[in-house]
Amino acid sequence: MIWQLYSVLFFLAFHNNSEWGFFAHAQINELAVYTLPIDMKVFFSPQQDYLKRHATDADKRRYASAFEATRHFIDLDQYGEFPYSSLKRDFKADLYSYSSLEFIQYHNQDTLYLPIPGSVLNQQAFINWFDTTAMQYYYETVWVVPLSDTLRSRSGYEAVRIIDHLTPHGVLPYNLERVYRKLVRAFYEKKGSTICRYAADLGHYVGDATVPLHTCSNYNGQKTGQYGIHAYWVSRIPELFFDQYHV
Ligand SMILES: [Zn+2]
Incomplete structure (x- = not known):
């Protein structure tokens, strides 16, 4: 997790202008309203200005x-070639397969980390423990999780350290599902302001997902001698040529 935090800090340090700029995000959120079915349009048309003004709220949260x-x-090139069949398209399942799990053993003054064999990782009880207990600790700075009584007596270890190798490469598609579910729940609960907030965010994330530079590790042309292409693509080009787009 420390490694993950370093990766994230690295990202923040060098990606200050790594999104569609405000102009493009605002346009995307505004125009999205015109594409809605009539019943939805009745609700969202009066909120068009809100969706536009809050189109980059998600970017502001990146610093918090x-x-x-x-x-x-998401750096899709981390996962081979299209259609990226190594990814299961399920957040917990992909997190499990792309993380390193180690038993923690306290020995005298030392802490030892012992890789967990595949035969243990494939056990359903272990997978269930990851999906329920371990996921509750996902946002901790250091991802260390106590084992259940059953797994503790079966393995002889107290806890597991998890090193996440999925999140640092981006979780955009999984996040689309997460925000979509929150939006649906807000509709069920008839919470107007919450609906607008999640709708503005969903428009933002969908907008990001349409940027090719958000789906590869060469996000700023740094690997191909095109350093700085990101800001040009997401800000300057839409600002200069928006009038010529067919929307
Ligand atoms: Zn963004």
């Missing part, structure tokens, strides 16, 4: 939470 930054991109 290290986890927020990773919701705006």
